[in-house]
Amino acid sequence: MPKITAAKVIVTSPGRNFVTLKIETDEGVYGLGDATLNGRELAVAAYLNDHVVPCLIGRDAHRIEDVWQFLYRGAYWRRGPVTMSAIAAVDTALWDIKGKLAGLPVYQLLGGACREGCMVYGHANGKTIEETIDNALHYQELGYKAIRLQSGVPGLNSTYGVSKDRYFYEPADADLPTENVWSTSKYMRSVPPLFDAARDALGWDVHLLHDVHHRLTPIEAGRLGRDLEPYRLFWMEDATPAEGQANFRLIRQHTTTPLAVGEIFNSIWDAKQLIEEQLIDYIRATVVHAGGISHLRKLASFADLYNVRTGCHGATDLSPVCMAAALHFGLSTTNFGIQEYMRHTEETDAVFPHHYRFADGLMHPGDAPGLGVDIDEELAAKYEYKRAYLPVNRLEDGTMFHW
Ligand code: GCO
Ligand code: MG
Secondary structure, three states: OOEEEEEEEEEEOOOOOEEEEEEEEOOOOEEEEEOOOOOOHHHHHHHHHHHHHHHHOOOEOOOHHHHHHHHHHHOOOOOOHHHHHHHHHHHHHHHHHHHHHHOOEHHHHOOOOOOOOEEEEEEEEEOOHHHHHHHHHHHHHOOOOEEEEEEOOOOOOOOOOOOOOOOOOOOOOEOOOOEEEEOHHHHHHHHHHHHHHHHHHHOOOOEEEEEOOOOOOHHHHHHHHHHHHHHOOOEEEOOOOOOOOOHHHHHHHHOOOOEEEOOOOOOHHHOHHHHHOOOOOEEOOOOOOOOHHHHHHHHHHHHHOOOOEEEEOOOOOOOHHHHHHHHHHHHOOOOEEEEEOOOOOHHHHHHOOEOOEEEOOEEEOOOOOEOOEOOOHHHHHHOOOOOOEOOEEEEOOOOEEOO
16 A cells, blocks of 8 residues: 655745645655645645644555545534645545556546546636727637636726736735725626627627626626626626525526536535525536545536536636646536636746646646646745735725625
């Protein structure tokens, strides 16, 4: 049996913070797992260092499910983003090790490819509709089959999803949280014209997506979904906060626009009712925040019974290690729907050399044994952790609101 001999937590900030777990074995093979929790990175690093790593030493690296259950049931305190990101990192690293020892890419261990590649969506955004459409046309030229559109809201200074950079959307950019101002009525008026213009400019062969970022009440979301029906969206994301899963019943009663939710979920229990009652069409939980490849597979199999497909979160705060894991998962999961893809900066790509590739709107994890992603530790050590927060949001009268 390959015995775990060491595990270390690597914190690096090549443009943004990442936490990576590296598990070593006595067979000379190591595995990597992403443990990044945006804006709360050091909590997971401490959880791993202080409470998980000591329990790993000496264990059989092949017993992925047993280790998962040990960390989940054994902690007594179940679920939660910190715990589940830590467990995810261990789980992902162990799949990486198993693949390397078997000489196979992880997707082969998960049942093999169900498709040629994973359809991904890119992010087009701009301060104005024109700028957003211009950006979307560029993605179309690059071969993307699906594009998410976010545009500035007239009358508001800054809007979620509208980046300072053409390719990289990075909201966690301040030493203390930036405060933004929000108006639901201004926002609601601004979205249908964006998609109207988008269909005129981009045609009907491209999938269009939009992220509401948990900012509407269920009835407001129902109205927006209905207003967007003529533009046939691929999905409307995070229409309302999903802690109360039954909230989605009301949205469903009012619109046929497909619904996606779950980037902040960390367990199958967060989505149970949403899936069983078919209140959503896509589940966005992903490898790093939802307990790793093992737990996500259970979630996807459950979702498959209810016609819900996957649409994993893939923003820049999910490291290339998570991206690779998500692609192995997506390639081998029958009810895969789409994968979010926000390109990482060159600095990040240099710290995490990887085999995954993009062509014609699809991504493939590559055929290197394991996950096919590595970490250049010497380079990683050059980028020191830098505290960075996500912004917060207030209504125009100063009331604290959802970000
Ligand atoms: C998305 C997300 C991100 C998150 C970010 C939080 O759809 O990609 O909403 O932009 O806000 O990943 O860390
Ligand atoms: Mg989102």
